[in-house]
Amino acid sequence: MPYITVLLNRKGGVGKSLITVNLAAVYAEILGSDIDNPSVAVVSIDPQATSVEHAEEVRKAGRPVPFRVVNAHNNVAQLRRLRRAKADFIIVDTPGFMPLNDEDENDDSIDPLGDGTVGDALRAILDIADDVIVPLEAEGAAFRPTKTTIERVLIPRQIPYGVLVNNWDPRDGEADRDRTISMVERRGWNRYNTTIRHYKPHARGITHGRFCTQYESNHTSTKAKQDFMALALEHQIRRQKQAAL
Numbered sequence: 001m002p003y004i005t006v007l008l009n010r011k012g013g014v015g016k017s018l019i020t021v022n023l024a025a026v027y028a029e030i031l032g033s034d035i036d037n038p039s040v041a042v043v044s045i046d047p048q049a050t051s052v053e054h055a056e057e058v059r060k061a062g063r064p065v066p067f068r069v070v071n072a073h074n075n076v077a078q079l080r081r082l083r084r085a086k087a088d089f090i091i092v093d094t095p096g097f098m099p100l101n102d103e104d105e106n107d108d109s110i111d112p113l114g115d116g117t118v119g120d121a122l123r124a125i126l127d128i129a130d131d132v133i134v135p136l137e138a139e140g141a142a143f144r145p146t147k148t149t150i151e152r153v154l155i156p157r158q159i160p161y162g163v164l165v166n167n168w169d170p171r172d173g174e175a176d177r178d179r180t181i182s183m184v185e186r187r188g189w190n191r192y193n194t195t196i197r198h199y200k201p202h203a204r205g206i207t208h209g210r211f212c213t214q215y216e217s218n219h220t221s222t223k224a225k226q227d228f229m230a231l232a233l234e235h236q237i238r239r240q241k242q243a244a245l
Contacts, residue, residue, distance in 0.1 A: 002041070002087045003239065006129045008122075008153070008161075010112065010145035012096030014135045015166040017050035018202060019231075020093040024067045025211035026225075026232045027089050033066035040067040041087040045121040046095040047073050054206045061209025074117065079124040092125050096145075112152045126153070131242070132161040133235075138168035138195070140180040150189055160242050162192045164231070169198040194231045199224040 005023075007016040024042045031039045044051045055069045068087065072078045073095075082090055098114035113119040126132075132154055136146050146163065154161045163184050168177045177195060184191050196202075201215045201224045212228050215221035 002085050002090045004090045004128055004130050006092040006125055006132045008094050008132050009134055010097050010149045011142040014137050014142050016135055017093050019135055020051045020091050021054050022212040022228045024091045025213045026228045028066035029213045038068045039088040041090045042067055043070045043072050043090055044093045045073045046093050051093040057206050057209040063214055076120050076124045083128055112148050129159055132159050134161055134163045135166040136163050137166055138177045138180050140183055162190045164192045166196040167198045168195050192234055194234050196227045
């Protein structure tokens with residue numbers, strides 16, 4: 001039975017697709033890649049299908065995609081069958097979802113996932129998720145939608161989660177990162193100790209057709225990959241702790 005991790009934030013553009021494919025690539029490298037029977041799968045329920053596009057660009061560049069890629073944004077029935085998939089890990093890329101009006105923000109009768117195909121797909125995948133990674137960019141601009149994601153969606157469902165501070169540019173100093181971490185801790189949210197730093201190889205990954213495991217060999221690329229190696233390790237430690245509860 002596969003372990004299912006979902007990348008989720010109400011806000012779009014916070015790095016869900018980037019984290020999805022690079023975490024999958026690291027897991028595939030660690031576990032070994034069998035092209036005919038991959039141990040890792042990426043499932044996209046995002047209509048924009050950025051993670052699917054990234055994998056296609058890697059293939060076009062003549063590089064291997066070491067995990068199975070499934071575009072399931074229109075197939076709720078397929079999502080409900082993911083527990084039967086032949087993979088050790090499934091990482092699910094999701095879209096942003098409907099913003100709430102100010103008057104609806106604290107109305108528990110309103111489902112923040114919304115109606116329609118996207119809402120149905122999100123509910124289906126959260127029903128079977130083992131855990132959720134919630135990306136939050138270091139500037140903290142997505143704090144309000146992150147609050148909705150955690151306090152209106154994840155906590156009521158009792159799904160284990162961790163906020164992952166993402167896209168921190170070390171050249172800007174530590175103030176933005178530390179301020180975002182402080183905001184997360186004041187809310188009492190679970191947080192990953194790992195931070196995904198902003199590096200050009202990440203930003204250029206899709207256009208150059210590379211995952212972090214395929215970056216050119218240089219100091220910057222090594223540091224960029226290290227962040228995802230650290231995330232994979234911390235993710236597994238969290239999984240083991242959760243299993244022991």
